[in-house]
Amino acid sequence: xxxxxxxxxxxxxxxxxxxxxxxxxxxxxxxxxxxxxxxxxxxxxxxxxxxxxxxxxxxxxxxxxxxxxxxxxxxxxxxxxxxxxxxxxxxxxxxxxxxxxxxxxxxxxxxxx
Amino acid sequence: xxxxxxxxxxxxxxxxxxxxxxxxxxxxxxxxxxxxxxxxxxxxxxxxxxxxxxxxxxxxxxxxxxxxxxxxxxxxxxxxxxxxxxxxxxxxxxxxxxxxxxxxxxxxxxxx
Numbered sequence: 411x412x413x414x415x416x417x418x419x420x421x422x423x424x425x426x427x428x429x430x431x432x433x434x435x436x437x438x439x440x441x442x443x444x445x446x447x448x449x450x451x452x453x454x455x456x457x458x459x460x461x462x463x464x465x466x467x468x469x470x471x472x473x474x475x476x477x478x479x480x481x482x483x484x485x486x487x488x489x490x491x492x493x494x495x496x497x498x499x500x501x502x503x504x505x506x507x508x509x510x511x512x513x514x515x516x517x518x519x520x521x522x523x
Numbered sequence: 524x525x526x527x528x529x530x531x532x533x534x535x536x537x538x539x540x541x542x543x544x545x546x547x548x549x550x551x552x553x554x555x556x557x558x559x560x561x562x563x564x565x566x567x568x569x570x571x572x573x574x575x576x577x578x579x580x581x582x583x584x585x586x587x588x589x590x591x592x593x594x595x596x597x598x599x600x601x602x603x604x605x606x607x608x609x610x611x612x613x614x615x616x617x618x619x620x621x622x623x624x625x626x627x628x629x630x631x632x633x634x635x
Contacts, residue, residue, distance in 0.1 A: 445624075455566070455613060455626035501565060510579045511556065511624075513565040 411436055414502050414514035422520050423492045430477070431487040431517045433502030443505040444485040446476065449516070450498040458500075461485055492521045525549055527616050527627035535633045536604050544599040544630045548616030554578065555597040556624060557589055558613040566613060572597060573619055604634045 415434045423429035435444065446458040461469045461476045469476040477486040489496055502514040528547040536542050548555050554573045558566040559582075568581035572591035583589070586604075591597045601608060611631050615624040 447626075453611060453631075454628055455615075457623050457625070460623060507579065510571075510581065511558075511568045513558075513567070515565045 412514075413437065413506070413512035414504055416502055416514035416517050418517045419515070420518045420520070422522055423489075423496075425494060425521055425523050426491055428488060428490045429492055429519065431489070431500050431502075431519065433485045433487065433514060435483050435485060435502075435504050437483075437504065437506050439506050444476070444478070445503040445505070446474070446485075446487045447501045447503060447513075448496075448498045449501060455501075459487065489519075494521050494523060497521045527614055527625050529612075529614050529627035529630050531630060532628065533631050533633075535635060537635055538604055538606060540604050540634075542601045542604060542632060544601070544612055544614075544632070546597045546599070546614030546616075546627060548595050548597070548614075549625055552616035552618055552625070553595065554617045554619050555591055555595070556615040556617075557583075557597070557599050558615065560611045560613060560629075561607075562610070564610075569599070601632075606634050608632060609634045 442463045444461045448456045459469050459471045459474045459476050461478045468478050473490045475488045499516045501516045504512050530545045556571040557569040560566040569583040570589050571578040575591045587601050589599045611629045613629045615626045617624045
């Protein structure tokens with residue numbers, strides 16, 4: 411079974427609008443971490459936001475927020491006020507155990523002016 | 524601020540050759556991770572090290588080996604290269620169990 415599932419291969423959003431990128435995960439480990447990374451066309455991997463499995467509040471980092479629904483095993487990324495520079499590939503990832511990481515297949519986001 | 528350094532940035536090899544990729548983590552980071560990202564694919568976790576000991580193993584082929592040295596830099600050794608090994612190889616570093624992995628710029632390996 412896939413550990414991380416991103417069902418949206420591509421998304422489009424109008425500049426200044428908000429967009430939600432979906433991510434569901436599968437684990438039986440009670441302690442895990444969820445991450446979102448941005449990969450622009452230049453190839454580097456940029457950390458955006460983190461949510462721990464025991465965190466009660468949804469994580470927020472500037473224009474990024476993580477909608478964590480533990481019972482549904484979902485960790486959707488919300489980007490508010492989209493900017494042209496947000497166009498990139500977005501990966502959801504999970505740390506399970508000490509140092510085992512799994513990435514989803516990614517969502518390609520295009521911001522339209 | 525210092526970032527993760529990977530060398531070389533680009534590498535071209537022939538089939539059946541060997542390659543060594545190097546990773547220099549952020550100072551004071553004690554954990555290193557290696558990932559392989561094929562064209563249009565998501566990164567696949569290969570292996571991680573904490574305090575110079577192997578911490579976790581992912582989908583690393585038997586032809587590959589890695590280690591972390593006393594100065595915390597890490598090397599990924601790849602032997603009997605195959606065409607399918609062509610990929611972007613990322614190294615990332617973190618403080619153990621810290622929230623954030625910092626990724627290096629990657630080494631793009633092309634096997635001809």
